[in-house]
Amino acid sequence: MKVTTARMALFAAVAAGATAWSGTGAGAAPGVQPATETGEYQQIIDRYGEALVAVKLVLKFEGGGFGEGGERETETVGVMIDPKGVVMCSSLKTGGVPNRGGDMPTITPTDVKVLIADDAEGKPAKLITRDSELDLAWVKIDEPGEKPYVHVDLSKSESAVLGQRLFALDRMGKFFDRAPVISEGRVRGVAHRPRELYIPTEALVSDLGLPVFNAEGVVVGIVIVQVPDPESIGAGGGLFGEDGARPMILPAAEALKATQRALEAEAKPKEPKPAEAPPK
Amino acid sequence: VAIAVVAALTAVMLGACASQPEGAVGTTGDTSREARVPGDVRRQIALARDRVFPALVHIDVVTVDNFGGRKVKQRASGSGTIIDAEGHVLTNAHVIDKATTIWCTLSDKRRIPGTLVGDDPFTDLAVVKIDAAALAKLGPEAVATFGNSDKLHVGDYVIAMGSPFSLSRTVTLGVVSNMERVFTRGLGDGEVDEITLDAGGEQRTGLFTNWIQHDALINPGNSGGPLVNLGGEVIGVNTRGGASMGFATPSNLVRQVADSLIKQGGVARSWAGVTFRHIQDTGIEEGVLIDSVDTEGPGAKAGLRPGDVVLSLDGTPTTVRFVDQIPPLLKRIADYPVGTTVEVTYRRNGATATCELVTERLPKERGDEAALRAWGLTVKEITERVAKALKLTDTRGVLVGSVRPGSAATAAEPSIEAGDIIRSIDGEKTPALKELVAFYERTLAMENPPPPENVLIEFDREGKNYLTLVKSKPDKPPDRPREVAKAWIGIETQPLVPRMVEKMGPPMEPGFRVTRVYTGTTAQAAGLEVGDVIVSLNGEKLRPRGIQDSGLFARLVRNLAIDSTVELTVLRKGERVPLEVTLERYRLTNEDAQRDRNTDFELTVRELTFFDREDNRWAEEVAGVMVEDVERAGWAGLGGVAPGDLIQRIDGIAVRSLEDYRRVMSEISAKKPKRVVFVVLRRTRTYFRFVEPEWGALVEKSGAGAAAGEKDGEKKGGERDGEGSAGATPNKGDNR
Numbered sequence A: 001m002k003v004t005t006a007r008m009a010l011f012a013a014v015a016a017g018a019t020a021w022s023g024t025g026a027g028a029a030p031g032v033q034p035a036t037e038t039g040e041y042q043q044i045i046d047r048y049g050e051a052l053v054a055v056k057l058v059l060k061f062e063g064g065g066f067g068e069g070g071e072r073e074t075e076t077v078g079v080m081i082d083p084k085g086v087v088m089c090s091s092l093k094t095g096g097v098p099n100r101g102g103d104m105p106t107i108t109p110t111d112v113k114v115l116i117a118d119d120a121e122g123k124p125a126k127l128i129t130r131d132s133e134l135d136l137a138w139v140k141i142d143e144p145g146e147k148p149y150v151h152v153d154l155s156k157s158e159s160a161v162l163g164q165r166l167f168a169l170d171r172m173g174k175f176f177d178r179a180p181v182i183s184e185g186r187v188r189g190v191a192h193r194p195r196e197l198y199i200p201t202e203a204l205v206s207d208l209g210l211p212v213f214n215a216e217g218v219v220v221g222i223v224i225v226q227v228p229d230p231e232s233i234g235a236g237g238g239l240f241g242e243d244g245a246r247p248m249i250l251p252a253a254e255a256l257k258a259t260q261r262a263l264e265a266e267a268k269p270k271e272p273k274p275a276e277a278p279p280k
Numbered sequence B: 001v002a003i004a005v006v007a008a009l010t011a012v013m014l015g016a017c018a019s020q021p022e023g024a025v026g027t028t029g030d031t032s033r034e035a036r037v038p039g040d041v042r043r044q045i046a047l048a049r050d051r052v053f054p055a056l057v058h059i060d061v062v063t064v065d066n067f068g069g070r071k072v073k074q075r076a077s078g079s080g081t082i083i084d085a086e087g088h089v090l091t092n093a094h095v096i097d098k099a100t101t102i103w104c105t106l107s108d109k110r111r112i113p114g115t116l117v118g119d120d121p122f123t124d125l126a127v128v129k130i131d132a133a134a135l136a137k138l139g140p141e142a143v144a145t146f147g148n149s150d151k152l153h154v155g156d157y158v159i160a161m162g163s164p165f166s167l168s169r170t171v172t173l174g175v176v177s178n179m180e181r182v183f184t185r186g187l188g189d190g191e192v193d194e195i196t197l198d199a200g201g202e203q204r205t206g207l208f209t210n211w212i213q214h215d216a217l218i219n220p221g222n223s224g225g226p227l228v229n230l231g232g233e234v235i236g237v238n239t240r241g242g243a244s245m246g247f248a249t250p251s252n253l254v255r256q257v258a259d260s261l262i263k264q265g266g267v268a269r270s271w272a273g274v275t276f277r278h279i280q281d282t283g284i285e286e287g288v289l290i291d292s293v294d295t296e297g298p299g300a301k302a303g304l305r306p307g308d309v310v311l312s313l314d315g316t317p318t319t320v321r322f323v324d325q326i327p328p329l330l331k332r333i334a335d336y337p338v339g340t341t342v343e344v345t346y347r348r349n350g351a352t353a354t355c356e357l358v359t360e361r362l363p364k365e366r367g368d369e370a371a372l373r374a375w376g377l378t379v380k381e382i383t384e385r386v387a388k389a390l391k392l393t394d395t396r397g398v399l400v401g402s403v404r405p406g407s408a409a410t411a412a413e414p415s416i417e418a419g420d421i422i423r424s425i426d427g428e429k430t431p432a433l434k435e436l437v438a439f440y441e442r443t444l445a446m447e448n449p450p451p452p453e454n455v456l457i458e459f460d461r462e463g464k465n466y467l468t469l470v471k472s473k474p475d476k477p478p479d480r481p482r483e484v485a486k487a488w489i490g491i492e493t494q495p496l497v498p499r500m501v502e503k504m505g506p507p508m509e510p511g512f513r514v515t516r517v518y519t520g521t522t523a524q525a526a527g528l529e530v531g532d533v534i535v536s537l538n539g540e541k542l543r544p545r546g547i548q549d550s551g552l553f554a555r556l557v558r559n560l561a562i563d564s565t566v567e568l569t570v571l572r573k574g575e576r577v578p579l580e581v582t583l584e585r586y587r588l589t590n591e592d593a594q595r596d597r598n599t600d601f602e603l604t605v606r607e608l609t610f611f612d613r614e615d616n617r618w619a620e621e622v623a624g625v626m627v628e629d630v631e632r633a634g635w636a637g638l639g640g641v642a643p644g645d646l647i648q649r650i651d652g653i654a655v656r657s658l659e660d661y662r663r664v665m666s667e668i669s670a671k672k673p674k675r676v677v678f679v680v681l682r683r684t685r686t687y688f689r690f691v692e693p694e695w696g697a698l699v700e701k702s703g704a705g706a707a708a709g710e711k712d713g714e715k716k717g718g719e720r721d722g723e724g725s726a727g728a729t730p731n732k733g734d735n736r
Helices: A002-016 A035-051 A230-235 A252-266 B039-055 B132-136 B251-264 B323-334 B384-389 B433-445 B498-504 B552-558 B610-616 B658-671 B702-709
Strands: A052-062 A070-080 A086-089 A106-115 A123-131 A136-141 A165-171 A180-191 A197-200 A211-213 A219-225 A247-251 B056-067 B070-082 B088-091 B099-105 B111-120 B125-129 B157-162 B170-181 B211-214 B226-228 B234-242 B245-250 B274-277 B288-293 B309-313 B341-348 B351-358 B369-372 B377-381 B398-403 B421-425 B454-461 B464-471 B491-496 B511-517 B533-537 B565-572 B575-582 B595-598 B603-607 B625-630 B646-650 B676-682 B685-691
Touching (some): A035 A211, A052 A086, A052 A165, A070 A106, A123 A252, A165 A197, A219 A252, B039 B157, B056 B088, B088 B234, B111 B251, B157 B211, B157 B234, B157 B245, B234 B251, B245 B251, B377 B433, B421 B433, B533 B552, B595 B625, B595 B658, B625 B658, B646 B658
Antiparallel strands (some): A052 A106, A106 A123, A211 A219, A219 A247, B056 B070, B088 B125, B111 B125, B211 B245, B309 B341, B369 B377, B377 B398, B421 B454, B491 B511, B625 B646, B646 B676
16 A cells, blocks of 8 residues: 555656655755855856756656546756767656556657757657666757767766765756756765665755766766665665655766666667567 | 425436435335325336337437547436337437437347437437337337326326436336426526536526426436326426436427427527516516517517516517416527517516517527647637627637647647637638638648648637647657666565574575566576575675565666576575576566557557566467557447457457557558457457447547538437537436
8 A cells, every 4th residue: 555655646746747856855955155165066067067958848648547648748857978969867757657557657758859058949859768777768869969969978987985075966947047056965875775876965956867976076976766676666665665755876887887778779779679589 | 386496406417316215105104015006006007117118218328528628438328218110219418418329229128229310408308210120120019109298287196217327127106296397596586597408508408498397216317218197108308307306398398399300300499689587576567577688689689678578479478477487488489480570569668669579590509619639629619608608709719628738739838728719820710610620620631741840829818819839749659768678587586584584494595585487488497496595696695684675686687787697596495506597688568568549449558568478378479469448438448348358350450569450450540440350368268349430420520510510400310420519418427
């Protein structure tokens, strides 16, 4: 019963279009910074601000009480991770409902567009694949421009340690002209199961799927919500468990591995579908 | 004199009334059967039953309504009576309202199709035609005869017949409580309550009816069934009810309407363009007070004004002292042939005067509708009544009835909302529904050049005039993105936690106990068995701490490479057994399978997965597509296709994949066959499912046809397809 309720709550959150998934201390201010440190914020914004893009899409709901279905236009923020137009964003926020059962609707993302900088129209794109377990999804621009996109290079990352200062980069909504914003926090814990995850202080307010940097401006991870594996959905873990929707930071190296796997699969479209793959 | 009936009751249609406990009729404490109903009456009831039962019809309908920005099919049922040897079946208009399919179950249990001959919402009556040859098999007794409702008296026994709750035929007994019932608003204030056929309140009904109120038990599904006297004659049609009271339309009115429906497909009525109020408590001694005058109606043209007291029509006095005398007056006017010049004698400011009023056709009240699926809109014709309700100055434009959430209409900036009045599209004026639907169809049919990406819609909202761009959207979304492929091992496990290990004793160790081995997998080939406890993976000991580590083993596997080989150590019967297993690519889950929703058949299927085969014990060569969802009143659902079925063949063509299915269904949509045969596998046996789509009802443009050509009261059997009709009954998807 607990699981079902939690799953429905998750669905409700997705359906309601929670566009700002903040830390457990949502709204908590990052605190007053010494004047000497204010330049760090500007540095990150100058360097990576344009890599944060808006991803607009329409989520089409079918089944699970939706019948023919409903649709909802939504917008989230993603991070460009490739000069040729690959954007990483939250799976959950782009219609990926993990471990759903029969009572959950099918959610199909359509009309995906990536808005870079002050672009109002957006570039047509496709959500190519997702890793629900890691709360990651990858969007690819259909026809990337000739000029390489400003991006966050996940291959040039560093790990984080307990107590380390972290800077999260985010964007406001369109009403505020998608202004880039920074919040600051620290690593207040490191979890090793179900995987290595940095647990940020509540002052770090960011959206799912967005990058977190260290004081040197090097990416250390991506904000995700830990979704339990299908096998442990009844075990009170992650999103559906006692820790609820607490945002965590997936180390950038893990995000890179997941990206390589995702793009590798995308590069092999002729591969037989899993259902058709003959048993070994 | 009729007393006021509480407002709550007046709004209750048969379909909405609650079932009543079985109760005695006219008991005084002695509940024996003899005391309740004397023997001679019981014999008369039996005779009446035998006279009418053969003519009793159970009616099932599939309706198509327009709301939520799209068409919605539903099922409903009611009752009817065969009234002639040609196969005409009398029922309520609300029973067949918006029906695209009508089925009539006869007294010999045969279920045959019916076609609508015509309906008259103003009296809530309709006539359906069934095949006369089919009727002939029932014999001449299968035609009921009408009685004279004017000869019915308060206190007379009456019998209600029908098929409530979709049950087989029933008979209930009651007495006539009132012969002149008019529904009034509030308690005793004397205002006639306006009752409507549809939930939207657009179509008035019962205008010309003094209802027969009785207490024969009626329930949802009795609607359209006959009220019968002890002589076995139909003296009314049960139409409304609630709170132990039934209200039947008198047979004399019914006969007149039914005759017109059969001969003309509708009822042409005259309209004077004024509303009346009875004169009780007004100080007026004679005549009837004109309460209001339609500004451009016949009354206004004749010079009548509010406050005038009409004394006579063509020399016949019109005194209406009480509220229940209003329906006969309205009927008297309505019965004039349209265009008749009527001499109206009236009194104004103490002076008597005469004018000539030329009647006009009673205008339709509920407008036609259409669904514009690609834009996510349902749109409605603006009738005079709708214009008045919306405080519009005229009937030009098209009313947005509803908008599908997330559709092109809602994605537009500014979005289009229900209640907006569409004035033009891409610069083309849309003064009426037909122009709008014509534009829509023309745009969707464009191939070279292709349809424009956006259409510019001009609409009014709350006195402001807006422009917006609406982008047509494809009916079917693209396939969903799949999950990233990861390594998988064909087993299920449970963590063997330390306390469990302690209880089991040595040599048991913590690890993951195999709870299932999937057939045909590398895990099975490697020799893994249920009961094995995996204690190490690639030399690393597995130490689950508790239930929170349920997914640890599978997660460790997912982090490895597809096609790599892992070394497992398993405990089996106290022995440590080394095993090597090649990891497979993950198997497509039911959740991740691609889906296809067919809007014609209202059927959602998905790819057949490995896990479907496992769960159903189907061999690997079993192929098809899994039915995931079927709309209750959709054609597939009506044909017996159900969730969990595996569709293997359609019209003789093998369906082995989702691509096959899409191709076959696309061909079927193009051919539009009368019947489509699905062969489905359900568990261990196959079933043939015969689905009979009604293609006409699925064509978007049918709404336009109705909008363009149909006039009120001129519907003919077979013309009406439900797409272009409007309104809603409050008891959708249920007994009526």
